[in-house]
Amino acid sequence: MKLLNLILAASAGILIAPTVTAADAQKFNPITDKDILEPSPNDWLMWRRTVDNQSFSPLKQVTTENVKSLQMKWSWALPDTGLQEMAPLVHDGVMYLGINRGIVQALDATTGDMLWEHRQALPEFKGGYQASQQDRQRNNIALYKDKVYLTTPDAKIVALDAKTGKVVWDVQAHDWEKGFSYTAGPLVINGKIFTGISGCSITGTAGGCFITAHDAETGKELWRLNTLSSDVDPAIDKTWGGLPRENRYGGSPWITGAYDAKRNMLYWGVGMPAPWSEQLRGSGDGSALYTNSTLAIDADTGAVKWYYQHLPRDDWDLDSPFERVLVNSEIAPKAADVKFLAKDVKPGQKYDVIVTVPGKYGTAFVLDRDTGKLLWARDTAYQNVIKGYTDDGHAITNDALIAKKLDDSPLICGGRGLGKLWMAGAYSPLNNTFYVPLSESCRTITPRPTEMREGEIIGMQSSGKSQYAPGEDSTGRIYAVDVKTGKITWVRKQKPIFSSSLLATAGGLVFGGDSAREFSAFDQKTGKTLWSIKLNTTIGGHPTTYSVNGKQYIAVPTGPNAQTAAAAAIDPELKKITEGGNSLFIFALP
Numbered sequence: 001m002k003l004l005n006l007i008l009a010a011s012a013g014i015l016i017a018p019t020v021t022a023a024d025a026q027k028f029n030p031i032t033d034k035d036i037l038e039p040s041p042n043d044w045l046m047w048r049r050t051v052d053n054q055s056f057s058p059l060k061q062v063t064t065e066n067v068k069s070l071q072m073k074w075s076w077a078l079p080d081t082g083l084q085e086m087a088p089l090v091h092d093g094v095m096y097l098g099i100n101r102g103i104v105q106a107l108d109a110t111t112g113d114m115l116w117e118h119r120q121a122l123p124e125f126k127g128g129y130q131a132s133q134q135d136r137q138r139n140n141i142a143l144y145k146d147k148v149y150l151t152t153p154d155a156k157i158v159a160l161d162a163k164t165g166k167v168v169w170d171v172q173a174h175d176w177e178k179g180f181s182y183t184a185g186p187l188v189i190n191g192k193i194f195t196g197i198s199g200c201s202i203t204g205t206a207g208g209c210f211i212t213a214h215d216a217e218t219g220k221e222l223w224r225l226n227t228l229s230s231d232v233d234p235a236i237d238k239t240w241g242g243l244p245r246e247n248r249y250g251g252s253p254w255i256t257g258a259y260d261a262k263r264n265m266l267y268w269g270v271g272m273p274a275p276w277s278e279q280l281r282g283s284g285d286g287s288a289l290y291t292n293s294t295l296a297i298d299a300d301t302g303a304v305k306w307y308y309q310h311l312p313r314d315d316w317d318l319d320s321p322f323e324r325v326l327v328n329s330e331i332a333p334k335a336a337d338v339k340f341l342a343k344d345v346k347p348g349q350k351y352d353v354i355v356t357v358p359g360k361y362g363t364a365f366v367l368d369r370d371t372g373k374l375l376w377a378r379d380t381a382y383q384n385v386i387k388g389y390t391d392d393g394h395a396i397t398n399d400a401l402i403a404k405k406l407d408d409s410p411l412i413c414g415g416r417g418l419g420k421l422w423m424a425g426a427y428s429p430l431n432n433t434f435y436v437p438l439s440e441s442c443r444t445i446t447p448r449p450t451e452m453r454e455g456e457i458i459g460m461q462s463s464g465k466s467q468y469a470p471g472e473d474s475t476g477r478i479y480a481v482d483v484k485t486g487k488i489t490w491v492r493k494q495k496p497i498f499s500s501s502l503l504a505t506a507g508g509l510v511f512g513g514d515s516a517r518e519f520s521a522f523d524q525k526t527g528k529t530l531w532s533i534k535l536n537t538t539i540g541g542h543p544t545t546y547s548v549n550g551k552q553y554i555a556v557p558t559g560p561n562a563q564t565a566a567a568a569a570i571d572p573e574l575k576k577i578t579e580g581g582n583s584l585f586i587f588a589l590p
Helices: 002-011 022-026 033-037 128-135 564-570
Strands: 071-077 089-091 094-099 103-108 114-119 141-144 147-151 156-161 167-172 187-189 192-196 210-215 221-226 258-260 265-269 293-298 304-309 325-330 338-341 350-356 363-368 374-379 386-389 395-397 411-413 426-428 433-439 442-447 461-463 476-482 488-494 503-505 509-513 518-523 529-534 544-548 551-558 583-588
Touching (some): 033 187, 103 147, 338 386, 503 544
Antiparallel strands (some): 089 094, 156 167, 187 192, 192 210, 258 265, 265 293, 325 350, 350 363, 386 395, 411 442, 426 433, 442 461, 476 488
């Protein structure tokens, strides 16, 4: 009878969410700050599982020895809305899915039966680019206490009751009519919701982009950090070549940051300046702070304690907002191809560091968490935009590739169209290794003056067709980088791009998937494929793992990826994949 009622309601265009039973509600135990800092191995409470963004699970029921026996346990058809960048979360046997367009679903994590659904009412967006942001939400929910926190395409933060999905409160954090939006989700700890806004390269968003803190009980804003200016540091303004604040664009902090409880510090990445070419943005030869930087932020006040700029004077939309991963490690690089090593690193001493491949250009950086000092840096994929480092570790941009006039078309290697993107890496403490997915390619970039239209991006560049990097015949990559030595212990190269984030487990495995429908488990030590399966379409989002009643499950979303078209331009056979088909697949041992 319940099924019949649902069918009748659907035919009438009415959404009726399945009833949450008392038994379902009793499964949920409120999530404390201790739970956030030391989550149960069974749970996955935020996009990379822990506040350090490691994406490592201590579960080890599935191992290098038995992974070949993995079987599909259930699957779920998702609303077919845009790109697949979702991170499934799990607590007390309930799975929470943050889907594009502000849709949230709660499922039984062992069967896939839906418990409740929330659909956010959205406005009609004004331009094509702004409208497209609602179809690329990548990890838009977090769990804390008795709530699910959702960030929306129209720049709201919404608190949902985790048991029922009912709205507890919502706040309009930023002005969506100007072009601001949320694509990535929040980090919630110590009663605060920390978020970074997107859309800051859209006409109407000049003057700065923002990282904010909000009260987790009420949604009230507690502090706001402008990523393009600083009232307490006039030196920031000087780096914009005299360009007034109200004419600056870019600096989107559009990937969720990391949190260090010992220091009560946030570490957040900031994106590129806009328009993308110096010739058109008016910043002269200034470095345009805080674009392409890591910011160390006091979690109580929003004050910037230090910054490190990874790519000054970005002329090519190479961005640097991606995941910052917090690790404790010795630092003793031995690899000959490490591009920079700090002179005063002490052998045998462990450092609290940030490990990151922050930008599309694929360079790996290790920064001291206390000072922001660069300890070492190395390239992964081939890039030509960073030509070296000063003696004290500041990156030097290859200014020979910066367009000097409007018809200049330099060949840029390292990430326009293909390169590092939102697909996040994973760290394994088993061997102190960071595993990072990216693509390797080059293309010409040309400044292109265009009309500034409402709701549209103001990049003002055109680009040539993606092409292979020198000496290469494929684009897809996973690099395994030893944090202590800087050595690349293995690299997997293939034509299909790796279109999902990676997941590392205590079973010695790295899970990830590609644009050719292949979801695989790799040996952490060697990169050898130990198990794989072809699913319905491109592998996407952030694979996660959890345990219910003693059984470990692996979850992976599928659906379209933004880089597929660029990869297919090089290898047309890679386009033989049906777009759409957004789904979720769950695997476990027999």
